[in-house]
Amino acid sequence: MKLEDSHISLAHGNGGRFMRELIDEVFARHLSNDTLDTNADSVALSLPGERIMFTTDGFTVQPLEFPGGSIGSLAVHGTTNDLAVAGADPLFLSLNAFIEEGVEVALLERIVADLGRAATETGVRVAAGDTKVLPRGQGGGIYLATTGIGVYRHPGVLAMNEIRAGDVMLVSGPIGDHGIAVMLAREQFGLRGDIRSDAASVLPLTRALRAVPGVRFMRDPTRGGLVSVAHEIARATGLEITLDEPSIPVRPAVTTVCDMLGYDPFYLACEGRVVAVVAPDAAAEALRAWKALPGGGDASVIGEMRALVHGGRVLLKTELGGLRILEELEDDPLPRIC
Structure with missing residues (x-):
């Protein structure tokens, strides 16, 4: 990774060069796929089927890493599982990351890499996202918010x-x-x-x-x-x-x-x-x-x-x-x- 700083600063959320480096060298590097365009404000998705399922979730777990997972993998599993039990095959996720000033870049990268692996294993793609940096003391290290889209595949009615x-x-x-x-x-x-x-x-x-x-x-x-x-x-x-x-x-x-x-x-x-x-x-x-x-x-x-x-x-x-x-x-x- 080319990021010169070892910890997140407010400059990483100001929309300028540092933010671009953070997105490109951490998020895009681990989550890159053919639907993720970090230069676009919106993306076009191809959704097969007639019944589209939609869910949203937020993750604030402490500690950020725990035996068996992290807030990154948890964000993928938690969101896609809500679609799965509703009878859907998950297809796409959006990801919003709220990062507290002072978080170690190495920790952030581990979490994003964990998120990327979980997405690949589940067969879902991160199609869009946003990053915000919070002043020190105004967050719990990292919060993640996700939205999931899938296609209903269950042959009957689940309700x-x-x-x-x-x-x-x-x-x-x-x-x-x-x-x-x-x-x-x-x-x-x-x-x-x-x-x-x-x-x-x-x-x-x-x-x-x-x-x-x-x-x-x-x-x-x-x-x-x-x-x-x-x-x-x-x-x-x-x-x-x-x-x-x-x-x-x-x-x-x-x-x-x-x-x-x-x-x-x-x-x-x-x-x-x-x-x-x-x-x-x-x-x-x-x-x-x-x-x-x-x-x-x-x-x-x-x-x-x-x-x-x-x-x-x-x-x-x-x-x-x-x-x-x-x-x-x-x-x-x-x-x-x-």
Whole structure:
């Protein structure tokens, strides 16, 4: 890299030579593709298909790098996963980078390189972007904002209003990994561990369910975790959801940290998992499809939708056979995890 400065200064955001060097020698070098034109204010995109999907997201995770990823790869996965669970193939991203004065250029380059690798692996291209430099003390190092565009490819309709009483809930893998990995990386409690974030593209998992009739709905359980997704469904459908605690996959190391610090893994963010609601006669086929993939080996049926008098509740059937009401999340147990 030719940038002479080792840290970002306000001059890197003033629209002049330093900003041009930053864009050309960091962003364009790692994100270059046939749709990215750093000299244009807008770009033309070729979008096949009739139903275009559109999403936007922001990322403020601390620390910026953590076991299993960084804010760069997280921005790609978080945005494209929102498209994937909606039934789309992601195609393009826009990227807005808000960089605090004083950030090391080497750190920025690692994050942009990580972002570029994740985009390539996911099959999505960064088509447009913008860079702003914030005065020292007015940012958290680096914030990223992204917009994603994709094309709907699921053969049926995916929506909460498709969910029926008797349907079952599946999760593609262990929950809570991302939240605990980020928390341990902060070293706030003097704890360390080898838990890695599950941050990854869920596109292979969502594509695998396109051949399974009876898939009603999919969602990635990010902020608020599994329970928050369940509450969204319960509110929208009026159904009661019973989750089966022994069936919900949680890594022993995650359970240990949660027990020590008083966290509940059912409320912790995941960044590479899918929650799906399917017709009961489709559950076995959906599980087979997921378990055949590297990211779905621990997939499990974890709950059921019921039309009861007390609709709209989320319950947990415990390992001892009792029932516990899972309240909707109010306090943020782990802020800035995505």
